[in-house]
Amino acid sequence: MIFGFGSNDDYDDEEEELELVTFQGALNGKKPDVKANGRLMEIGLVPAKEIVSDAMLRRAETVRVETKGSAAVVRLYIDGIAYPGGRLPKQEAHAITQMLKLLAGLNVKQRKARQKGGIKAEFQDTPYQVLVETEPTPAGVERLTIRVRNLKQSVETPDELGFSETMKEKLREMAANRSGVILACGVPGSGTTSTRFGIARSVDAYMYSVYTIGDLESREIPYTTEFEVKEGDDLETTIQRVIRIDADVIFADAMSDAETAKIIFAKQKEIAFISEFAARDTAQGLAKLLEWVGDPQIVVDGLHAIVSQKLLRVLCNDCKQAFRPNPKLLKKVGLPPKTKVLYRPGQPDPEDPEDEPCEVCGGLGYFGRAGMFEMLEMTDGMREAILGGADVAAIKSKMREERMPSFQSEGLRLVAEGRTSLDELQRTFKSK
């Protein structure tokens, strides 16, 4: 349902009007009290729509509005990088904040506590969720964070994520056993949940029945069945119920403690699991898992693989520029000497005043992100190393020895394939 004030028709008489987002109700289901907030609607709605529409148009995932003195500074985050988004008068920033709170079903009068909510929205025929977060600051004004989620893009296929053929093949084989655990891990914000979804989609859903338990956060995995968890059932009972209906794979929520890890590893002989947890990389993840489960034998018997990812920006296909790398550079970064061409972000020719920035990426040179993946596999050699008490460094060197895909090797593959630049790869390694 679109509220009466959500239609864009009202602005048709204005020339060159940017198509604005339509807001379609709060995620928490609360209806805004339009009558009591007439004045706010009048001054806040259009600016709120403009700031959100601009973010969507520029593909920003996050917008921050911070008031300092008499003005508010807007920052946009596109593919994880901050860009200036202009300034607003303090009053307008306040009106936008209050307006978005109202639309998200939050308490407009409460300005001294942190609040979080969301709005259903649509822009250029695409469904979105606009998540709104406000925080009080010592200066007495609220800090506003808007997160924009394109619901059409939230279903990731393994190909879109950048899984290699070998990795997809291996994951398919692992899930075929109807037993064992496959885990995604990463630092928060690095796309771990997307990787977990990608792993699930690598499973041949025509051959195996995959049941999801837990919160899918309004994403979908094709050909999987959502298992309705009975109220009052604990994790163990729920897993038992899924096993009884002849499922092959359970797609579970993130593991956040030792207890959950123990339950999953205790049940993995009867059904395969896909889950995720927080860790820096696969080797650190394995160390954490060993600590959680407590018995290395149980881990080596039950674990198929841990997959971890880092996100890096993908070069814009419309403006990326090819160059011939010099042999010294290739040697220094570890690319094969036969590499003939590499790419860097496109830039307008400074000599040519007619040369405009690229329209596709807005002159950023990058468009979207891809993951680079490392996969720790439970091979015989790895099993032996773990049972022999290998630490994180020894696990890493075992991975190298067995040529398992690592961030280093996968990142260079993306550079060699022309999907990203060397600069971007180096940036990803520098930032944690």
Ligand SMILES: [Zn+2]
């Ligand atoms: Zn471009």
